[in-house]
Amino acid sequence: MAVYTEVTDEALRAFLADYALGELLAFRGIAEGVENSNYALKTAAGDFILTLYEKRVDPRELPWFLALMEHLAARGIGCPLPVKATDGLALRSLAGRPAAICTFLPGLWPRRVRPEHCAPLGGALARLHLAGADFAEMRPNGLGPEAWGPLLERCRPGGDAVQPGLVAELDAALAGILAAWPATDTLPLGQIHADLFPDNVFFLDGADGRPCVSGLIDFYFACTDLLAYDIAVCLNAWCFEADGSYNVTRAHALLAAYQRLRPLSAAERAALPVLCRGAAMRFLLTRLYDWTATPAGALVTRKDPLEYLRKLRFFARAEGPASLGL
Template sequence: MAVYTDVSAEELADFLSHYDIGELLSYKGIAEGVENSNFLLHTTRGTYILTLYEKRVAAGDLPFFLNLMTHLAAHGLHCMQPMTTRSGDALGTLAGRPAAIIEFLEGVWPRRPTVQHCTVVGDALATMHLAGAGFEMTRANALSVAGWRPLFAAVEGRTEELQAGARNLLATELDHLEKAWPRTLPTGVIHADLFPDNVLFLGDKLSGLIDFYFACSDILAYDVAICLNAWCFEIDHSFNVTKARAFLNAYNRVRALSIEEQEALPLLARGASIRFLLTRFVDWLNVPPGALVKPKDPQEYLRKLRFHQGVKSIRDYGVEQGLVA
C-alpha cells in the first residue's frame, strides 16, 4: 500500500455518496506497500479502506480481484470484502483512477512472525487454495517464469549495484529456471503475495488476509514457496527450520502436497526469490519523486536465492519427503 494519487475531500465525498456507508468524517493516506494509493476512511457508519488502482494494475484485472475476495469469503476464508454501491458496483472511478472501497479488518500484521503465526498461515493458505477451486474466473500470472527475463533486461545494466557478480548470477539462474520450471504440477488460484504485512492477527488468531492484487492462476506449490520465503527467514536472513516445519505441516494437514510438489519446492523457492528480487529492484530504481512510499530491499532476496540454491530436498526445510504431517 502507498499513496501516489492525491484525493480531495470534495472528490471523496462525492464518491462516497453512491454508497450506503455513511458520511465522511476523516481520511488519511497509508504509506506501506508499493502498488496502489490507499487511504483509511472513517465514516459515520464505520472504517474502510479506499484503494485507487495505479498504472501497474490493469483495470481489466480488477473484476477478478474483487470477485475473488467475495468468493473466498463465501467459502469460509477470513479476507477483506469489497463494498458495493447502491447499484451493485464494486468498482468506480476517483481522481482519474479505478477505485474501490474495501471493508476494514481489525488486526495487526506480525513484525516478528512466530512459529504459531507460521502454523496459522500454512492452514490459511491451504484453505484458500481449496476454496479457490470453485472460482470460475482465471488470470494469468504476469510475474511467473515467463515474466522474469523482461524484468531482468530492464535492470541488467545496474545489477552490479546489488552485489559484485550479481549480473552473472541472475543470468545463469534465469537460464536454469526457464529450462527446469515444472509444467505439470497442480494449479489454481494463488495469492502470490502473502507476506506478513498482508496477514492480520488479533493475538495469535488470524483476523484476515488482505491485498489480493497479485492473485492469479498458477502453480499452487509456488504460492507455498513464496510463503516459505516470506515467513521462515529471520531478520538477519537466516533460515528458521522450525518455522518452516510448522508452516509446511499446517499446510499439508489441510491440503496434502504431492510427492511431485515436494520435490519441486526448492526450485519453486528459487523462482520465488528471483521474482521478488527483480520486482523489488525495479521498484527501488523507479520510485516516483515525492511519493509516500517505502521501497523494499532487493538484497534480502539475493540472500534467499543463494540459500535455496544450496537446498537439496524438502528435508532441508525441516520435513521428510513424503512424510509431511
C-alpha cells in the first residue's frame, strides 16, 4: 500500500494551477512503493507520477534527489524527470507534505527475475555511475557502514525473538565486515542508487524480443558512496533464487555487462565479497528494525529479515570474487 496521504480534489487543482500541464484527466493511487505516497496523474500533457514525500524522507534532502534525477535524465538515463512549475521550481507542497511531479516512465518491473534481465541491469547500473560522475554535490549514505552498529543496537532488545542467537551472530558478522571494509579513498566513489531492487527497474522488450531497461526509479536512497557497493546491492537483490541459492549465471551476466562499460579495478574486484556482506547486513538490519519496531496490527507489509541472514551467510562463505560471478 503506497497511499498514506489522501489529496482532496480542491487541493490537487490548486496544486496543478501552478503547472502548465493542461486539463486534469485522471488521478489514481499506485500500489507499489513503501516509503512515499505515489499517484498516477494524467493530464492533457500526458502521464506523470505525483509523489508526496512521507516521514522517512528528510525534506532538506529532497533538492539533492531531484537535482540528481534532473542531472541523470539530462545525460540520457531513463529516470523520472522532475517537472517544474511555471515558477521554475519542482519541489512544492501538497496536503501538508513536500511533493513533486515527475515524468512517467514506460516499462514493467520484473515480478520474477530471469537471467536475461541481469545483463541490461548491469549495463544500466554502469551508465548510471558514469552519468553521475560530474554531479558534484555529495550526499553521505545514511544507511552505510557507520549506521549499521547503531541500527543493530536498536534491534538488540527484540532481535533474538525473531531467531534465537541472531543478535550474537550479527555482532560477529558486523565486526568482520567493518574490519574488512575498504577505505573510501581506495575505491572509486560516486553517486549510487543504493536500492536498485527489481521493483525499481523497468524493462521493455527490445527489437530482438530481449528485455531492455526502460527506466530506473525511486532515487530516495541515492547517495555518494563506493560505486562497487551499488553492484553489491544488486547482487543481493537480483541474484538469489526463491530457495535462497545464489544464481551465478545472473551474477555473471550483471557483472560482465557492467564491466563492458566500466571495468572494475583490482581493488574493487577484491572488495566485492565484503561489499556484498555489507549490503546483506544493511537490508537485514533495516528489515529487522522494521520487524521489531512495527506493531503487529500495523497496515504495513513487514519484509522477512531472515532472507538477508541467509544471503549474509552465503557471502560470508563465498571463496573470493570468482565464486560471485566475477
